[in-house]
Amino acid sequence: MSEVLTKGKLAKAASFHMIGKTTAEKNDALEKIASQLIRDKVELIKENAKDLELGKQKGLSTSILDRILLDENRIEAMADAIRLLIELKDPIGEQLELIEKDNGLRIEKKRVPIGVIGMIYEARPNVTIDAATLSIKTGNAVILRGSSSAKWSNIALVSSIQKALALTTLPIESVQLIEDTSHETANELFHLNQYLDVLIPRGGKGLIDKVVQESTVPVLETGAGNCHVFVDASADYDMAERIILNGKTQRPSVCNATESLLLQKDWFSTYGEQLLIALQQKGIDIIGDQNVCAVNSNAKLATADDWAEEYLALTLSVKLVEDVIEAVEHINTYGTNHSEVIVTENKEHAAIFLQGVDAAAVYHNASTRFTDGFEFGYGAEIGISTQKLHARGPMGLQALTSTKYTITGEGQIRE
Amino acid sequence: MSEVLTKGKLAKAASFHMIGKTTAEKNDALEKIASQLIRDKVELIKENAKDLELGKQKGLSTSILDRILLDENRIEAMADAIRLLIELKDPIGEQLELIEKDNGLRIEKKRVPIGVIGMIYEARPNVTIDAATLSIKTGNAVILRGSSSAKWSNIALVSSIQKALALTTLPIESVQLIEDTSHETANELFHLNQYLDVLIPRGGKGLIDKVVQESTVPVLETGAGNCHVFVDASADYDMAERIILNGKTQRPSVCNATESLLLQKDWFSTYGEQLLIALQQKGIDIIGDQNVCAVNSNAKLATADDWAEEYLALTLSVKLVEDVIEAVEHINTYGTNHSEVIVTENKEHAAIFLQGVDAAAVYHNASTRFTDGFEFGYGAEIGISTQKLHARGPMGLQALTSTKYTITGEGQIRE
Missing domain, CATH: 3.40.605.10 (Aldehyde Dehydrogenase; Chain A, domain 1)
Structure with a gap:
C-alpha cells in the first residue's frame, strides 16, 4: 500500500x-x-x-x-x-x-x-x-x-x-x-x-x-485576493489615501492586500493627480487606464489582464469608473470574492456596494487588510x-x- | 458558445x-x-x-x-x-x-x-x-x-x-x-x-x-442510505420489531429506509427466530450471516458485499454482533453516514452509539424513516x-x- x-x-x-x-x-x-x-x-x-x-x-x-x-x-x-x-x-x-x-x-x-x-x-x-x-x-x-x-x-x-x-x-x-x-x-x-x-x-x-x-x-x-478599493464621488481625500496606502503597503504579499483601485471620474478630476503622486512617493507602481496615464506620465498602461491580476507586490492597477454601479460590475467581473472596499460619504451608495458586491468581506470606509481571523476576534485562523x-x-x-x-x-x- | x-x-x-x-x-x-x-x-x-x-x-x-x-x-x-x-x-x-x-x-x-x-x-x-x-x-x-x-x-x-x-x-x-x-x-x-x-x-x-x-x-x-438498526441486549422486543418494520417497509425505495439489521447475540438467542419469522411474514427477504441462516432456513447467506448494499427493496441484511462497540465499528465501516438506529433500554449503550456512529442522523429508539426535512420541521427539503x-x-x-x-x-x- x-x-x-x-x-x-x-x-x-x-x-x-x-x-x-x-x-x-x-x-x-x-x-x-x-x-x-x-x-x-x-x-x-x-x-x-x-x-x-x-x-x-x-x-x-x-x-x-x-x-x-x-x-x-x-x-x-x-x-x-x-x-x-x-x-x-x-x-x-x-x-x-x-x-x-x-x-x-x-x-x-x-x-x-x-x-x-x-x-x-x-x-x-x-x-x-x-x-x-x-x-x-x-x-x-x-x-x-x-x-x-x-x-x-x-x-x-x-x-x-x-x-x-x-x-x-x-x-x-x-x-x-x-x-x-x-x-x-x-x-x-x-x-x-x-x-x-x-x-x-x-x-x-x-x-x-x-x-x-x-x-x-x-x-x-x-483563496487568492484581487481586492479593490472604490473611491466614490463623495469620498474624503485623506480617508481615501489612508485606506489605499494601508491596503497596498502594510503587507503587500498577503491575500487581503489591495490590488486594484477604482476611482469615480469626477473625484478623479479633482484629486486624481494628487493621489497618484502620493502613491508613487510611497514606492507604488501604478498600472493605469488611459485616463490615468494621461495625467500621470509615470503610470504604465494597463492591459485587460491587469484588472484580474493579484500582484502581491507594490503595484496597483487604477481605473476610472462612472459610478458605484460600474464599480460593482467591474468587481464582480474581475474580483476574486475576497475583500472589497467603498470609500464614500454617501450612505445610499455604500448600501448599493455592500449589497451588490459578491465577496466574502465588503467594507465601507475601512482597509481591506482587516479580513483576518484574529482581527475579527476568532482567536485563530x-x-x-x-x-x-x-x-x-x-x-x-x-x-x-x-x-x-x-x-x-x-x-x-x-x- | x-x-x-x-x-x-x-x-x-x-x-x-x-x-x-x-x-x-x-x-x-x-x-x-x-x-x-x-x-x-x-x-x-x-x-x-x-x-x-x-x-x-x-x-x-x-x-x-x-x-x-x-x-x-x-x-x-x-x-x-x-x-x-x-x-x-x-x-x-x-x-x-x-x-x-x-x-x-x-x-x-x-x-x-x-x-x-x-x-x-x-x-x-x-x-x-x-x-x-x-x-x-x-x-x-x-x-x-x-x-x-x-x-x-x-x-x-x-x-x-x-x-x-x-x-x-x-x-x-x-x-x-x-x-x-x-x-x-x-x-x-x-x-x-x-x-x-x-x-x-x-x-x-x-x-x-x-x-x-x-x-x-x-x-x-x-446521498445514498445504507441505514442500520442495531438491536441491543436490553431492547424491548415489540419496540424493536416495530422500528425495524417501519424502517424497512413503510417506503422501501427511499434513502432513509432501513437496509441492514445488527442483532446483539444474546438478544438474538432469545428473540431471533421470532423476529425473523415476523419480518418474513411482512414479505421481507432476509440475507443473513451464518448464525441467522442456522435458525432460519428461508434466509439466504450474505456475502461481504451485502453489508454495504442499499437494497431499496423489501430485502434486509441481518448480522449478529457481540455488543454496541462492534455495532458502531460495523456501521462506521459499511454505512453511508446517513441514518443509524440503536434500540436499547441501556442509556450508557445509547450514549456510546449516539456519539460513536459517524452519520448525519443517529437515533435512539426511533425509526430511520424520520430523517426528512419536513419531519424535522424545516418545511422544505x-x-x-x-x-x-x-x-x-x-x-x-x-x-x-x-x-x-x-x-x-x-x-x-x-x-
Missing part, C-alpha cells in the same frame, strides 16, 4: 478515536506539544538547516528561505500560539438546534469534528504546527503534505508532535506527515475520498487552482475562504467542524 | 440581479408560477404524454413511468407545495453575527444567496419545480439538467416558470433548463466553475457517485446531505444560502 493510502487509513481510524475526547484531553495534548517543541529546539533548528542549505543550492529566493527558517524565536512563537489556542473555547459539542416534536422525538443538532482533514501547503513549516494543533483542538485527525523545500523541518516538527501525543490519550496517528513530496502523493490525496473528509490548500494561486480543479475530495478554498459553501471569509475553529443530529425517542415510527 | 456556457453566463448575470430582491418580490414570483402551472395544465399533460410514450417505446419500467407521469392531481400538488413554500420564512438577510471592535469597526455576518445552483437529476419532473422554486425563495439562479426521459415535461414546466417570471421583477434567466440531455452537457456542468457555485445531484447512487467523482464545482452530496461540509442531514432553505461579512468603519486602517 502506498504511503498516502496507509496513512489515510490510519488517519480514519484515529479520527474515530478522537470522537468524544474531552476539551481537557485535547488541551493537555496541545500543552505537551508546546513543551516538546521547546525541548526539541536544537534538533528542530538542525533539521531546518538542512532545508535551508538545500534551498540555497536550489537557488530559492531570500524571501522563500526566510519563510522556511526556524530559529529560537520562531519556535517559541509557535509554542506561544499553541498556548493561546488552548485558551480558546472548544467548539465541539455545542448545541446548535433543539427541536422537540409533537410525537415526543427530541432532535438535537450538535457540532462534531469533521473527521480527517488533508492539508496541502507550501514552504512554511509554521503551517505544519498550525494545521496540526487546530485539528487537534477541533477533534480531527490531519494528514499534512508540505513542500519538498521544508521536508526535513516538517519531518522533525511532526516527530516532536508525535512524541508529545504518545504521552496523551490521543492517538499518535491523529497527526501524520506525508514524507514523499512528489506530485504523485498530491494526486493521491486529491482522490482519497475514502479516507479524507476535506482537503485544504494553503499557498499561492497556482497551488489552490490545482487543488480546486483536480480534487474530488471536498475542498475548503483559501485556518485561512480565508473565498468559496461560498461551508465557510466564507476568515475561518476560525468552527470551520473545522461539522454537525450531527442525534434523535431520541421511545419507539416512535413514521406513520 | 455551447448551450451550457451560454446559459451559465446568463445565470451568473441573473444571480446578480437576484441579490437584494425582497421577500415580497420573490413570493410574488412563486405565486405567479403556481398559478401559471395550473393555467398550463392541459399543455403540461400533453407534453408529458410525449415522454410517457417515448418511455414506453424504450421499455422503461412501470415504476419509472409512474415517476415521470404528470396528471391534474400532481400539477395541483406542485402548486400547493409552492404555496406552502411562500409561507416559509425567508432566510436571506438574517444576521448571524455582529462583532463590534474596539477600533469602532462594525462587522456583521449575514445570510446571502449562494449565487448559481446547478441541479442534475433523474426522471422526476417534480424536481424541476422543487429546485426552481427553492432557488427562487433563497435568491439564487438555477440551471436545471434533468433526464432525457422527462425532456418534454421539463421543457414545458420551465416554459411555464419563465412565462410567470416575465410578469415579475425577477430575471427570467434565474431559472433555466439545459435541453440537451447528452452526457456532454453533464460533463460541461461538472467543470463550469466559472459560473456555477454549487452542483447538486438528485437521484440514484450511480448519478451521485459520478458527480462526486468528476465534478470540480463544489458538490452538495445528497433540498435533499439529505451525507457529506460533512456546509450541510449535513436534511437540508432546508438554509442549505441554499451562503454568508457574507459587511464591515462599516470611519476610515480605520490596520496598524
Whole structure:
C-alpha cells in the first residue's frame, strides 16, 4: 500500500478515536506539544538547516528561505500560539438546534469534528504546527503534505508532535506527515475520498487552482485576493489615501492586500493627480487606464489582464469608473470574492456596494487588510475562504467542524 | 458558445440581479408560477404524454413511468407545495453575527444567496419545480439538467416558470433548463466553475457517485442510505420489531429506509427466530450471516458485499454482533453516514452509539424513516446531505444560502 493510502487509513481510524475526547484531553495534548517543541529546539533548528542549505543550492529566493527558517524565536512563537489556542473555547459539542416534536422525538443538532482533514501547503513549516494543533483542538485527525523545500523541518516538527501525543490519550496517528513530496502523493490525496473528509490548500494561486480543479475530495478554498478599493464621488481625500496606502503597503504579499483601485471620474478630476503622486512617493507602481496615464506620465498602461491580476507586490492597477454601479460590475467581473472596499460619504451608495458586491468581506470606509481571523476576534485562523459553501471569509475553529443530529425517542415510527 | 456556457453566463448575470430582491418580490414570483402551472395544465399533460410514450417505446419500467407521469392531481400538488413554500420564512438577510471592535469597526455576518445552483437529476419532473422554486425563495439562479426521459415535461414546466417570471421583477434567466440531455452537457456542468457555485445531484447512487467523482464545482452530496438498526441486549422486543418494520417497509425505495439489521447475540438467542419469522411474514427477504441462516432456513447467506448494499427493496441484511462497540465499528465501516438506529433500554449503550456512529442522523429508539426535512420541521427539503461540509442531514432553505461579512468603519486602517 502506498504511503498516502496507509496513512489515510490510519488517519480514519484515529479520527474515530478522537470522537468524544474531552476539551481537557485535547488541551493537555496541545500543552505537551508546546513543551516538546521547546525541548526539541536544537534538533528542530538542525533539521531546518538542512532545508535551508538545500534551498540555497536550489537557488530559492531570500524571501522563500526566510519563510522556511526556524530559529529560537520562531519556535517559541509557535509554542506561544499553541498556548493561546488552548485558551480558546472548544467548539465541539455545542448545541446548535433543539427541536422537540409533537410525537415526543427530541432532535438535537450538535457540532462534531469533521473527521480527517488533508492539508496541502507550501514552504512554511509554521503551517505544519498550525494545521496540526487546530485539528487537534477541533477533534480531527490531519494528514499534512508540505513542500519538498521544508521536508526535513516538517519531518522533525511532526516527530516532536508525535512524541508529545504518545504521552496523551490521543492517538499518535491523529497527526501524520506525508514524507514523499512528489506530485504523485498530491494526486493521491486529491482522490482519497475514502479516507479524507476535506482537503485544504494553503499557498499561492497556482497551488489552490490545482487543488480546486483536480480534487474530488471536498475542498475548503483559501483563496487568492484581487481586492479593490472604490473611491466614490463623495469620498474624503485623506480617508481615501489612508485606506489605499494601508491596503497596498502594510503587507503587500498577503491575500487581503489591495490590488486594484477604482476611482469615480469626477473625484478623479479633482484629486486624481494628487493621489497618484502620493502613491508613487510611497514606492507604488501604478498600472493605469488611459485616463490615468494621461495625467500621470509615470503610470504604465494597463492591459485587460491587469484588472484580474493579484500582484502581491507594490503595484496597483487604477481605473476610472462612472459610478458605484460600474464599480460593482467591474468587481464582480474581475474580483476574486475576497475583500472589497467603498470609500464614500454617501450612505445610499455604500448600501448599493455592500449589497451588490459578491465577496466574502465588503467594507465601507475601512482597509481591506482587516479580513483576518484574529482581527475579527476568532482567536485563530485556518485561512480565508473565498468559496461560498461551508465557510466564507476568515475561518476560525468552527470551520473545522461539522454537525450531527442525534434523535431520541421511545419507539416512535413514521406513520 | 455551447448551450451550457451560454446559459451559465446568463445565470451568473441573473444571480446578480437576484441579490437584494425582497421577500415580497420573490413570493410574488412563486405565486405567479403556481398559478401559471395550473393555467398550463392541459399543455403540461400533453407534453408529458410525449415522454410517457417515448418511455414506453424504450421499455422503461412501470415504476419509472409512474415517476415521470404528470396528471391534474400532481400539477395541483406542485402548486400547493409552492404555496406552502411562500409561507416559509425567508432566510436571506438574517444576521448571524455582529462583532463590534474596539477600533469602532462594525462587522456583521449575514445570510446571502449562494449565487448559481446547478441541479442534475433523474426522471422526476417534480424536481424541476422543487429546485426552481427553492432557488427562487433563497435568491439564487438555477440551471436545471434533468433526464432525457422527462425532456418534454421539463421543457414545458420551465416554459411555464419563465412565462410567470416575465410578469415579475425577477430575471427570467434565474431559472433555466439545459435541453440537451447528452452526457456532454453533464460533463460541461461538472467543470463550469466559472459560473456555477454549487452542483447538486438528485437521484440514484450511480448519478451521485459520478458527480462526486468528476465534478470540480463544489458538490452538495445528497446521498445514498445504507441505514442500520442495531438491536441491543436490553431492547424491548415489540419496540424493536416495530422500528425495524417501519424502517424497512413503510417506503422501501427511499434513502432513509432501513437496509441492514445488527442483532446483539444474546438478544438474538432469545428473540431471533421470532423476529425473523415476523419480518418474513411482512414479505421481507432476509440475507443473513451464518448464525441467522442456522435458525432460519428461508434466509439466504450474505456475502461481504451485502453489508454495504442499499437494497431499496423489501430485502434486509441481518448480522449478529457481540455488543454496541462492534455495532458502531460495523456501521462506521459499511454505512453511508446517513441514518443509524440503536434500540436499547441501556442509556450508557445509547450514549456510546449516539456519539460513536459517524452519520448525519443517529437515533435512539426511533425509526430511520424520520430523517426528512419536513419531519424535522424545516418545511422544505433540498435533499439529505451525507457529506460533512456546509450541510449535513436534511437540508432546508438554509442549505441554499451562503454568508457574507459587511464591515462599516470611519476610515480605520490596520496598524
